[in-house]
Amino acid sequence: MITEETPLHAPLEIGFDYTRSLGPVLAHFMTQLANRRITGIRGSDGRVHVPPVEYDPHTAEALTEFVDVSDVGTVRTWSWVSHPVEGQPIQRPFAWALITLDGADTALLHAVDVDSTEQIHTGMRVRVRWADEPVGHITDIAYFVPADAGEERGDAPTPPRPPATERAEDGTVRTVITPIQLDYTHSVSPEESRYLRALAEGRMLGQRCPECEKVYIPPRGACPTDGVPTTTEVELPDTGIVTTFCIVNVPFLGQRIQPPYVTAYILLDGADIPFLHLVLGCEADEVRMGMRVRAAWKPREEWETSLQNVSHFEPTGEPDAPYDSYAHHL
Amino acid sequence: MTKQRAAVLGTGQTHHTTKRTDVSMPGLLREAVDRAMRDARVEWSDIDAVVLGKAPDLFEGVMMPELFLADALGANGKPLLRVHTAGSVGGSTALVAASLVQSGVHRRVLTVAYEKQSESNAMWALSIAPPFSMPVGAGAGGYFAPHVRSYIRRTDAPDHIGALVAVKDRRNGALNPYAHLRQEDITFDSVRASQMLWDPIRYDETCPSSDGACAMVLGDEAAGDAVDGGAAWVHGTAMRTEPTTFAGRDQVNPQAGKDAAAALWKAAGITDPLSEIDVAELYVPFSWFEPMWLENLGFTEEGSGWKLTESGATALDGTLPVNPSGGVLCTNPIGASGMLRCAEAAKQVMGRAGDYQVDGARKAVGHAYGGGSQYFAMWLVGADKPVG
Amino acid sequence: MSNVAVVGFAQAPNVRNTQGTTNGVEMLVPTLAEAFEQTGLSKSDIGFWCSGSSDYLAGRAFSFISAVDAIGAFPPINESHVEMDAAWALYEAWVKILTGEVDTALVYGFGKSSAGTLRRVLSLQLDPYVAGPLWPDSISIAGLQARLGLESGRWTEEAMAEVAARSLADATTNDRAQRSGDAEVAELLANPVVADPLRAHDIAPVTDGASVVVLAAEERAREIVDRPAVITGFEHRIDSPSLGSRDLTDSPSTRAAAAAAGIDGVELAELHAPFTHQELILREALGLDSGVRVNPSGGALAANPMFAAGLTRIGEAAKQIIDGTAGKVLAHATSGPALQQNLVTVLEGIR
Known part of the structure; x- marks a missing residue:
């Protein structure tokens, strides 16, 4: 019997700046954001959707009638984040909220900068704090602040701005870039760990499947034809x-x-x-x-x-x- | 349990190209879906369920994108399934949709598959080397080229076979208004002169990287009966899987493909595929896979696939036209590529293939594979209702 | 349409962090073996295989492919995979048996939720243009939903804590549970909010796990077990992804699935509710009265192995039929942010 050591593990980071082409509806919305304006779209039931949706949730028909709305609105519900994760709009404790902007019938999900849960409530009026240099991206709305907020709280720490994309000749934002960085812990099986530890000693270590008796290198947590871990160790040249x-x-x-x-x-x-x-x-x-x-x-x-x-x-x-x-x- | 008859009522696909920057992901899907629904003459209220397929979520950076696509797919309030079986997914998605009808669970099902490769970079996503691994991966071409070499060695195939397939498929693609690559002027010499990328695979023998989507509407017997000009009836389906690697695995002529084909022929009552099948849409992302799959599917004996290709039998006017649409060599929106094969097979037996219509096509095969040649999904569709 | 039944169920220990790989092999090998032992079947008896898992849980493309090693998938198998909770893989397998092509199927789900930061990874399920780039974490999304119900009077903090207390107490008899314990509602409410309005007890744990369910056509099922759990209703539906335009305090997709499945007379329900208030939404949407026993296993609050937890609900409910404890049960699975997608299965011990 082989003594069990802790299987090996190591960080696995994956990251890519995804380029998202927008199509006509979202392109209009993003272009308007770059101009510090917010536009919704009228649904088949007459409701104004903000952010705009390309296809009606009820009829699935393509929607086309844009409606400009205010950058001031009302909090419909909220939740509190004590420890923001990477990429969230505010990098200090903040509230997420669903916010119905004046002129809209649906709510937008975004962050609200207040210093405690005492400072936010459902029904509260909030307004957009625009990013300093809007590029045509949902993060041009840096976050929301209470509608009557002064300057005393200062700017909230925000994550890095996404890379701006080239605009069409008429200024339309046709694509957005969204960086996605994720961190994982990658583990290998106990069998492969033994092989890797042997490699660190300059040895090639395989294992034999107890059923088919084939020698696998690297050894396997499950022999692919028998579904049982490989076991007997075999030193290979x-x-x-x-x-x-x-x-x-x-x-x-x-x-x-x-x-x-x-x-x-x-x-x-x-x-x-x-x-x-x-x-x-x-x-x-x-x-x-x-x-x-x-x-x-x-x-x-x-x-x-x-x-x-x-x-x-x-x-x-x-x-x-x-x-x-x-x-x-x- | 009694299997119900199922039929393709209509198909649709996008125009495919490297970067469809004119549309969002919902817009891309709807281009295919709207065409399929028009082709099938159905409305949203006719659709009982939606089945979506695509390859890895990392390609677009959206986890389970069917969730955010629900409105665009008209799926709100309906059942929505998401299939993922690596590169074969477009084929297996079509098969799942067919099974929803064959089981009697639904009457009409919308199925759609897509990939928007331009959101990221598939080579990157496929070559991420996890810790402790040996970073020798070089994308799909790097993975499959050694097996092509093995095929050539095993069968003594002359080294120009790959170019023959490339010329044929690219010229076929020129007849297909939706194809990504449409190269009517391509020649044998120009393919042979193109850069050797993953030796023994040349640039012109590889598939492009495409944005695109494909959709179909499937229906039950009554719905199939009502199709003007005739539906494409599902005569058989088969899926098989084997592990990526195991001791003694045949990577050139995988058992899973052989088993799936045998199951397909049996289900459809086919005893001599070469004479009974009128057209085949096979998943050929690298030209050499045409002769490899001809053998794997049992159209010809092992070692003879290249002879069939060389004889011209697989040309548009041959005895077994393979990939009259231009195939994956012309258009490869990964997750949709398998469904395109199934849809193109259906178009042929419905007589809706336009300039690349094979005369008198009554029975056609759509085929997909994925992973390390380990996932297989295929169907056989016919102009006539299956017997029994 | 003929009948299909659940004849076996096994699950791996549900733990905060396994040392195993993200392809689930180490969790699946013993779990598959347990399912085979229970049913007396072997891999060659299985007509169709279907699994559920997620690449984003593992952090790499095609992560599910090596899971078939756990089966020993040669000679080749008739197999498919959904990028969903394996409850939907069970649905696909159920459909496959109904076509008459096969009379047995084995379904498995696995998830190593601990490999990444789960609540952050799940934000990639949101609209990638207007929501995903803000990285709204899954706990905050649930918090928005919970507050809507609290402030509209649909539920109370006490009702939420009662769900947690009952779940954890029930989990004390579930040897595969990750969390369990006896706590009074008042004690739970004395704890601080951790993601206002949610307290720790409102939130399912991060769980690594796997589960396996074996299906058979009814006739075959009766050869395998004395009292198969016959599936008499199986439906799933999805709601709009737009969090700001649908009523988050209701679950129309659950309501519609239940109506189509026919749930009258169920004695027991295994509900896949990763947050306490979501159980309250589900009970309301399903119209369960107080006589219906909910989550005797402890439910997702006791263990929530992503991509297996829904399948586990069906397995747990079926177990109640197979061992003769109940006559008609309901199992539910959910997927997506704020209960977007829902599945309802009804199982009966028909003689």
Whole structure:
């Protein structure tokens, strides 16, 4: 029985500035925001929707009749945030509210800057605090303040402004950019953790499935054909063959290696499944199916719990493996 | 339990292009939905339920976008389902919609699939390397190119087959007013001269990155009977899945695809697909996948797919036209691509395929795959009602 | 239309933070095994598989794909996936059995809610043009809804605390619950508000978990268990996403689903209410009188594994039929901000 160690985990951050094209209704709304004006749209039942909706909630018909509304309105309900999360409009304690602007029949969701729950109530009149430099984005409404608020509270801390997009020649805002940054904790299975810890010691550690007896590297929390964790540990050499490969010539966002380079399925001697890695140490067009390769390890001081400890695989110069010996791994 | 008959009443799709910056996501969907509802001659009140499919939410940065799209889809107060089975999702979404009718639960179902790739960057989203992993991913092309190489090695296919498919599909696409790439002047030599991106896959042998949507209205037997000029009747559907990797997995000719095809032929009473099927819309994002899928689906024996392609059989005037619409090689709004295959198959048997109509098409296959060639969804539609 | 029944239910321990992966394999392997043991079935007996999960919970595209490893999905399986709570995967599987193509199905849901900051991640469910960019967290959205009811007199803080007290007390007998305990309403109300108007007890915990439900056509079901939980009503509906234009104190989609499903005479209801006031909205929309026992499992307030919690409600309700405790039960699942989308299942122990 293998002793359990805590599985490995590490931060996973994903971030992208999403570009959202708007279509005619939202483009008009955003363009108006850039001019510090708020526009709604009339629904099939006569209600004025703010923010505007492209399609009527009841009839699903496309809506077209814009209606300008006030930047002053009434709080319909609210909730309190003691600890704002990243990206929220006010980066100190604040209230979310559904606010019906004068001239509108539906409520807009936004933030209200007040210093405590004592300072806000349903029915309260609030007005827009515009961003200093509106760009045509919902955050041009920086937040709301009580309608009778003076300057004594000062500006609330706000998150970074979204990047502005190029406008059409007539000034219309056709797209908005919304950065989305998320932080996760990424974990790997206990089985893969053992393999990664072995890599940190310069060892290739696979595991055998107790049912099909195939040797998996990396080992698996569940053998994909039997649905049970792999168990028996198998030390594997750092030599093997290229089963198949591709020469990457295309650059792309997020790429970590300069093209051209060869990504290949490497089948270690004694393993029953190949993994993807790089083949260097020869010209890309010299890489062959069946070519014998050996791991080129990074200097020991750079080792961590990752297959990246192997910088790449390189040819050993031995004769190629016959096709029949690996045909069933393609 | 008795399966009810189901039929495609109408289809619709957007104009597809790299960036549909003229519309929002709701607007993009409605372009396809409105066309499908007009084609099917139905009103919102006729629709009992909506089924939406798309590929990963990270592509558009909206978690479960069907929630915010409910008004635009006329789904308010109705059942709305969201399917996600990787790249095959457009196909499996159509199949779920069909099952809602076949089960007798609903009479008319609107189904729609989309991708608005221009909201982000699919290569980025697909190549995010989680901690501890080896960052060798190079998007879908980097994933599939080694398997294309394996196919070539395994079958001794001549290396020009990929270019033949590319020329055929791009020229077909030129006949399709909705296609993203419409290249009537493309030539074998120009494809062969295009840049090698993911060797052995050349630039002109890869699909574009598209914004687009596809929609269909499916109905029960009574609704199908009422279609002017005839509905596309569902003769069979099949879905199969296998793990991404396992010891000894055949990545060139995956068992899940073979099993799905066998189930499809059985359900539809087909014993000789090559002679009985009039047209096939196969999910071919890289040109080499045409011969690979011809074998996988059982149109020809293993190792012979490229011969079928080389013979011209898959051309628009061939014995088995494959992707007369231009296929994924011309138009790839990822989540919608599978539904486009199903819809194009339906258009052929309804006689509504315009300039790329295959003469006398009575039975057509729509096919989709996804993940690491591990998710398969396909249907067979016919101009005649299925027997039994 | 013929009948389909629930014949098995298993769930992973519901915990604040598993050490497992976001693809759910570690939670699913033992849970699937438990479901197979209960039903005497094996993977080759399953005609159709369907799961529910979310890429955004895991933080990467196609995160659900490796979950099929837990099945050992070779030879290939007939399988589908919804990017929704697995209660909707169960709906898809139910439909599949009704087509007559298969007579068994296994449905699973999983979610490692702890991998990210759940309340922030969920703001990505809102309109991406006018709401999402403000990052309204899910707890604040629920707070807006709760206050509307409090100030309009639809419910009270006491009623909300009673929901919490009852749920936590019931959860003391649920060995898979994450939270449980005996607390008086007065004690709960003495605690401070944490997201005014909500107190900690009003908010479901962040939960990692998974659950599995096995379905069979009625005839087959009777071979598997003595008393299958026959599905006699299964409906779901969605409401407008626009928080500012619909009545957040009501749930028309629940009301419509229940009317179509036919819930008269249910003795017990498992309701998927991640906030105390949402149970009050649901009870009202469903028209449940005080005789109907609500959430004997403790409900989502005791454990709320995202994308599995709705399926778990159906499993818990079915269990009451299978073990002979009840004759007709209701299970509900929700999805989306402020109860936007709702599903109602009615299960009966028909002889």
